[in-house]
Amino acid sequence: MAEHRIKTPLSDEDVKKMKAGDKVYLSGTLFTARDAAHKRLVDLVKKGQPLPVDVKGQIIYYVGPAPAKPGQPIGSAGPTTSYRMDPYAPTLIERGLKGMIGKGPRGEAVVDSMKKHHAVYLAATGGAAALIAKSVTKSEVVAYEDLGAEAIRKLEVKDMPLIVAQDCHGGNLFEEGVKQYSRA
Numbered sequence: 001m002a003e004h005r006i007k008t009p010l011s012d013e014d015v016k017k018m019k020a021g022d023k024v025y026l027s028g029t030l031f032t033a034r035d036a037a038h039k040r041l042v043d044l045v046k047k048g049q050p051l052p053v054d055v056k057g058q059i060i061y062y063v064g065p066a067p068a069k070p071g072q073p074i075g076s077a078g079p080t081t082s083y084r085m086d087p088y089a090p091t092l093i094e095r096g097l098k099g100m101i102g103k104g105p106r107g108e109a110v111v112d113s114m115k116k117h118h119a120v121y122l123a124a125t126g127g128a129a130a131l132i133a134k135s136v137t138k139s140e141v142v143a144y145e146d147l148g149a150e151a152i153r154k155l156e157v158k159d160m161p162l163i164v165a166q167d168c169h170g171g172n173l174f175e176e177g178v179k180q181y182s183r184a
Contacts (some may be wrong), residue, residue: 003160010098012118018164020171024122026135026160030101032153034080037144038088045091054144055153056096062123063101064149064151065133071177072153074139079103082121086110091136093119106166106176114168123165123173135160 001021006014008028018024033041041051052158062082066075078181082102089100090113098119100106103126106114114121139171146153165173 010120011057011058012098015098015118015120015168018120018167019169020173020176021163021166022168024060024162024164026122026162027158028156030061030099030155030157031142032061032063032065032155033085033105034062034064034150035084035103036150036178037152037183038085038092040144042088042091045095045152052094053093053154058096059097059101060092061101061155062103065139065153066129066149067125068139072133074133074136074153077133079124079132081127082106085154088169089113093117101162103171111166111170111172115170116165118168119167120164121166124160124162132160144168158161 003019003023005025008030010140032039044051062080062085064080065075065077079102079137082100083104084108086107089110092098094117099122101122101124104122135157136155137158139153141151142154143152
């Protein structure tokens with residue numbers, strides 16, 4: 001397993017070098033979005049309208065952060081269960097989304113889209129929301145403010161600790177981990 005220091009935006013080459021189980025320290029810009037925001041984004045795509053954010057080369061973190069404490073850019077920011085975004089993720093991946101951050105495995109349609117369009121799924125540690133928030137240096141709402149905690153935010157992060165959960169080659173840490181410990 002390798003360790004990568006990655007800066008957004010991501011290229012196909014960045015994504016291709018990551019393998020399931022690798023450690024990633026992510027820096028740069030990423031966006032947050034959950035179910036309601038994803039539905040709105042995909043509805044815009046279906047109508048042929050522009051998205052409020054350019055997803056090309058970007059990463060979406062599935063999070064609805066807590067309000068920021070005074071002097072902090074964001075409150076606790078733990079990952080949301082990712083399968084809830086599965087109906088929408090392939091559409092965004094087709095438009096250039098290169099990465100997603102969440103928890104739990106992804107469905108077959110998402111994995112197929114990741115392989116075809118070179119995207120990666122990164123896992124953030126559930127239960128470590130306060131620790132993850134320490135990686136966020138800046139946060140601003142950029143779309144769908146009416147959704148409150150689920151609004152789309154633009155985050156600046158430095159060395160956000162992640163694990164490659166599912167890669168663009170078909171590697172799946174959720175399956176490989178079970179196999180590894182089943183043999184023991």
